[in-house]
Every structure is written in C-alpha cells, then in structure tokens.
Amino acid sequence: MASRLLFCRVLLLCLLFGGAQASPGEAETRARIEFLQREIARHDELYFRRATPEITDAAYDELKRELAALETAHPAWAIPREGVTFGDDRSGTFPTAEHVAPMLGLDKVYTEEELRAFVARVVRASGRPQPAFVVEPKFDGLAISVTYRDGRFVRAVTRGNGREGEDVSKNIAIVRGLQEGLRGERSELPRLVELRGEIYMTWDEFRRINEEQESAGEPLYSHPRNLAVGTLKRIDATTLNRQLDVVFYGIGACEPESARPASQHALLAQLRAWGLPAIENALAATGADDVSETVQRIGGERAGFPFPTDGAVVKLDEVAAQREVGESDSAPRWAVAFKFPPERVETRVRGIVWQVGRTGVLTPVADLDPVELGGTTIARVTLHNAEEVRRRDVRVGDWVTIEKAGEIVPAVRGVNLARRPENAVPVAAPERCPECQTPVQRDESAVALRCPNPECPAQLRRRLVHFASRAAVDIRGLGPAGVDALVSAGLVKNVADLYRLSQHELPSRWRGKDGERLMEGIERSKRAELWRFIHGLGIPEIGVVTSKVLAQRFRTLSALMAAAPEHFVADGKPVLEGVSLSAGSRCWRSWPTNAIAA
Ligand code: IVH
16 A cells, blocks of 8 residues: 555656656556556456466456556556457457347446435336336356357357357356257247356355365365356366356347247246256345345345355346336446445454465465454465565555455455554565575566475475375375475485385384375375376476376376477477477476486
C-alpha cells in the first residue's frame, strides 16, 4: 500500500511537471505498465492454461484496473498488446469457432440493496405487476455452448470473447453428461440448438485429485474452477484421468424459434427431457422480499452442494417478459448474478519464511496467529513469490486479511496499515538460500528466486519425498519425516543412496518390523514402471506425460541414459510432445548422473 501511495505521488508529479523532456517518473511508469502487462499475461497463462492461479480473482482485477488507469492517463506509453484481450478464455490451443447467438455474461450485484434495485427495475421494465423469477445456484466453472443439429452433437465451444470461442469438442469425453445425442422423436427435436451451460468439477473429484497431488508432494490446486478450466483446455486432457461435469441452464440460437421453451422453468424441464443434466435446485420467487430470501436460502444451503458455487442467479422466468426487458451488449437486463461475500478474517503475521522447493524455487510463506476460517484453522499462508511480497508489502507483525473465496487455499487479501507496528520493516528477498547459503538467482521472468545448488539439503529432502511418493516409485513407509531422518543422519545424499541402505544402519525410528517394512518397500520400488522412475527424478519440465513418452520411446533406463540429443528427435520433431529439445537436453546435462546410476 505504501509503495502504491509513493507510486501515485510520483505519477502526480509527472502529470504536473511532465513536458517534452522525459520526466523522472516516465521511466518508472513505463516500467510499471510493462510489468503489469507481463504480470497479467502471466496470470492469464496460469489461470487458463496451467490451472494454478497464484492470486485471487479480486487481486487479478486489481492489476487490470491499475493498468487500465495508467494506460488511460498515458495513452502514448501504452504498449500495444497485438490483439490480446485480457480475460478472454481462448488459449490458442484449439480451433476457434463463432457462436451463432452471442454468449452474454451476467451483471453482478454484491448487496441486498443492489439486488432489490435489480428486481424493481425488471418489474418496471417487464410491464407486468408480479412477474415470476427463477433463482438458481451460480455454478463456478467454465461457460460452454453445446450445439446439437437434429438432436446430434455437433460441437462444444467455450465462451471466448462472447462472439467467438474455442472448439473443445476433442475433450468432451472427460465431461460426464455430454452424451452424443438428445433424447426424443427426431421430428420433435430442433433442427439446430445451442445449449448453454457450465463445465465444472465436483468437490469430490477436486479432493481426490488434490489428495493425489499431496501424496506426490506436488502443489495443491486452489479451486475446482481453475482445475476444470485448466483440464478442459489441455491438449492431453483425455489422458489425465480427471472427471468433469456439465450442467445446462440456458439456450442460444434455436431453429425453429417455435421450439424455444417459453420460460426458464420450461427450458430446464425440456433439457431434462432431452436427457441432459439441467439445474436441479432452481427455485421460484415473486417480488423483492421473496427473491432476496430465496437467494439467501441458496447461500445457506450451498455448503452442502456437491459442486462449487459462488453466487445465485436471478432470472425473469417468462421469455416474453425477458424480451420486454431486453439486453445490453454484454449481458441480459432480465438476469443478475448475486455474488456471495468471501469469508474473511484478520490475523497477525508472526514471521515470513522462505521455503525451498525440490527444484530450488524459493517460496515466501507467512506464519500466522492461527485463526478459524470456513471450518478450518489457518496457521500459514503462501505469499507466492518475492514480487507478490513486494507488491503487497506484507511485513512481520502486520495484521492481514485472509480470504477464502471458496478457495481451499486461503490467500492474503490485504494489510491493515492502521495496525502496522512502528518498527515493521519491508521484507527483503533473501540474497542466499536459507538452507545452504548459496547465492540465489532470479529466473527469466524475474518473479521467482531459485537456489541453484542441486545438493541443497532442502531440495534434496523434497526430491526424495517426491521420488518415494505414490505418484512416483511408491516406497511404502517413507514419508517426509522419514526422509528428514535419513538426510539428517547423513545416510542419503541422493536417490541412489536409498538403494545402498542396509537395515542395521537405519535410524532408531525404524527398529524391528518397521525397518523390515521399509527395506521391503525400497526393494519393491525397483520394480516400478520406468515412467514412474523418470517422473520420480523430478527433472524440471519432465512431468507424468513426458515421462511416459520417454519410457515408451526408450523402453529401458540404460537406453535412455545412453541417448544423445539427436535421439530425442523422431521424424524431425522432438519426441517430447510440448517440450523442446533444448529443454530436454538441458535437463539431462544438469542432472547429476550418479542419481540415475541406481
Ligand atoms: S445464465 C444470458 N445461469 O456465470 C444468461 N449463468 O458470471 C447467461 N453461470 O457466463 C448466463 N451458473 O458462465 C447463468 N445458473 C446459471 C449460471 C450461470 C453459472 C455462469 C455463466 C456466466 C457467468 C456469469
């Protein structure tokens, strides 16, 4: 906040004194614009393609607002984005397709007052004294438009920019409920219909995947929506063993028009008759009091829903009344989304530590006075990276607001400057690795700090935990505490050392039967499939999919180890789909071969 104040002051000085000469603030502002553009593009990439967003939607909106304000104030300094529109869900991975009827969004309201004003406006514009409303849960996923011709599936297209989205039909095999055709007599089915709905991930599926991540020592996904988006948008989605769901709630183009249901509740009934999953929990309401109570009712029940929700959608029921009220360019005037407030709590930062990951990336983590939030006790929260620490200016001793906007992983929403202790100082990014004291390096994006020492004990511990995890070679009985014990005793310095252990030298926690079990687990892990071993090595950019490609291509570990860079090319193309040859060869050279020699 303080840095932002300083920044605003600099900006004001620029505006007052800025002339033909480059003012002192110009370079700073240009740099800030450039930084914001890069940062927003990076978050889009994380959100839409990798499904691992680092910041909350609100924090993302904040970055966009700051950039828009700067670009409006300095149109000459704005850097052309070459056709990139932020927030557009198109990732370039799939062919684009035009919607027949545009896909509109929804206007949002956040307070009861705004909700009542919406009802009053719609009642007035509808020309009816007591129009009926339908209140539905707002599913938190990814909007989709599915076209059926004569009852046959044609394509599934994401919203994109509303006019044109991405055709993700190739991936619909992983979406339960998107069967091939509509049920019913062909003569009674519409010639063409665009059905609108949401692709989402159930809480059960989300938890299952996160449990797998956890046992593999991989970072957890923060929200089922992000994971649903990231999954559907992956070229290899069908190989991932992930389940998505769809629910329908709307209709776009419909031919003939006479086949269009006359009301929202009739549409939901029709969708069900066609055999499609439609919203089950839609409620009828009339008048502002009733609408408001019904929205609150959904708010009260939503914790028990098997799907993620972030609000309730209020729609005028009758299509004739909807037409009367009309729409704007971006949203219908007859519907609104009421967003439930996120859960928040204030607590104190006890300390900030820099954790070293298995690839050496340093992540700042705030230790908190433990607080209850949304049913769990929060004692730590990630601050993601050095840039985020600088941007938020979180200091030790600060009171921070922790928010859980449906997220499993809570995030710092803001710092309460009024409660900042006088002696609080900005957190400096470490110059050296907190574990092994090696000078840290910044990665190309200048956002992440990395310990470059492959022998760093912290990295070693994390690598061993990953190697022994269920997602890799699965050494039963060897978890983080066991790895700590082996490393502290100096018995294990790399993966290969695990296979040189003898039972009599194991630390005391493995006396007797436990030691036998561990030795058995290590022995059994030698029979793990080759791809599990490759994945277990934790080489940057070599995940499960690439490990499987490598294992298939080279068959044995010795063939893989003997491979020269040119062996990574088949038919003039790198064998590692999505991984460039240079990335592949760099990894092998930088990886200590003695670790593989086991
Ligand atoms: S109706 C023309 N109903 O929320 C009206 N949308 O923030 C179009 N959403 O783009 C939308 N649940 O992706 C509608 N029951 C529901 C919904 C819903 C989730 C999504 C939809 C929309 C977004 C707006």
